[in-house]
Amino acid sequence: MRDSLDSAALDAALEDVRRAGVPGLFAEVRGGEHVWSGAAGTADVTTGRPVDAGMRHRVGSITKTFTAAAVLQQVESGRIRLDAPVGRYLPELVPGERGAAITVRMLLNHTSGLAEYLPYAYPSLKAFPVLTDTGPQSLDDLRFERFDPVDLIRMGVAAPAAGAPGGTPGLYSNTNYLLLVQLLEQVTGTTAAQYITRNVIERAGLRDTALPTGPHVDGPHSRLYEAWFGMIDPPRDYSVYDMSWVGPSASLISTVSDLNRFYGALLAGKIVDRSSLAQMRRTVQVVSQEGRTIDYGLGLHPMEGPGQDVFWGHGGTVWGGGALAMTRADGKRQMAVAVNTQRWNRLDPSGRPQPHPIDSALAELYRVAMHG
Template structure:
């Protein structure tokens, strides 16, 4: 299992098990900066490459395009639509980080204070004295991710524990304990950091400690509602409320055909990756956040101070306090996050000037089957998604492809 890490935070998908048809684009807005035909073509390309269904909202200078391609259910052929709700995975981390920064602004949390001073029972001893709140936020704490311990069969290349835990109610403390007791991923404060969901469950417990309410309730009132989001929230039960797609998990070919995990108890990830949202809400949230409407400008500047972090798929990313920084040559600097949970992947990025936004959801994950050495193999879906993201963020995917050839 060494070459395959569980990425609750990087977008992936998997091939459909039967022939599926593309759903029509549901709405477009005339705009010179948005090419509806090229965007729809790029989405159809991802569907043809093997993703059963995907949907998106793209914004440019006040103009909006929404589109969808493929199906929400491979058995019935029910089409996906752009307004569907999605489990957005580690995009949740930006919401949690914003909530923490609000408490920093109020003086209840200090960024460079040791977490052991707030939660000595969860991170005891010298470790608790060395790891600061900032280190949790930017993934430099050295605490490893707990996911492989919560789903132990993954270490034996088996999906068994995904099914065993479908309705299990985890407690944050038991998940945190798995991460704290595991071999360290690095020294506190060292870079590059190592991406870890353990950090964000601790931040959720920190919020509860200083606010006197559950982290989910605080984030709902002070982040979600402040941003004016109408279709975003922490799930109260395993089934998603409102229109949504089934969510298919291939688990690097271990599930063949991919299994539907759209009904799942999300207590296994909580304030790290449990939120449900829509692409419209995500664009609205990141627009408000980067405009200083959720946290103040000083807090936002702290969130945008990045360090190198090794993601769970082994790639290197620039990570701030709950924010990714993505630079695209000739296109600009984008801020946001991506996320996956079992069967669902989402990417949401907003350009630094706030004028260009992209939120994309796919309903299949971990499609890359491993080679004999255990390394995930390249798949046409990877290229198709890259083309879509380039078209969505920069509007010139075809030009880039021609230049590359």
């Protein structure tokens, strides 16, 4: 049976990730009418409190799919044009020739050429993503810093360009999505958080998903242990953190069940219409923050499996945590996984992350979850 779930194999794969070095992780897999959920390890290494599959979790850049869907809704309404220059809407933020050359589509698929603002907001990450000379000190210094999104955008716009507008491969940059947040607020007359909540989160019927208003995660959740490539040893808890450093581009809190529900609704045409969904699945090549070249659409990226299987979704990381959610194109097989540590790889002398047993264990979990 193509969509049957092997619970024993999923349990074993989850446990193998824990044994490889993740303090705790949890997941939900859906195959047709069948649902499996599981958890392994601890939510708090001090008390030994176990993780649970229903826990709420910071899901990082998975938020970008929600933001992109909100923008596409406004394209459908006629308030935004995908191939219009961003300077038409936000001339003060992206002025002059650059504003005339960069389109809304380029922001959505990371081909704008705008740099990532992160190393400018976090001074000790100045060499990001070349990490040999970086350190984690800014993570502590800025834990409760309240960033102004316009200031962050200006950092990214003022930084040396990562490429020409529309050029490929593009460069994955949070600057793009903070600009989309500003665009969304301008055309809707409300905050992006309010619009996304009403028109994306609630439309998908999500019960445990929200954009945070403060540094805490409400409800049952795990602590989040950041290793920063072995420079924080033992890894430090950053579950309490002001997420204004990414805002509605990467700050969402959700559950693995809600993530599967969201991507199922999106790919079924219940959040945006079919023509918008087709636009979201038009991909270009983009260099990720890890330095890999990936195919990327409008807030979505594909993962190919055996045969003709193509899964669509997004991954995300925050300080100390990560998540990945993928749904098969026909909607009949889904996976969402959350882990409570991040940047576990040590670096080689050139600054490249070295392989770690967690990487191969997670890859095997994804294979079992998506393909059986």
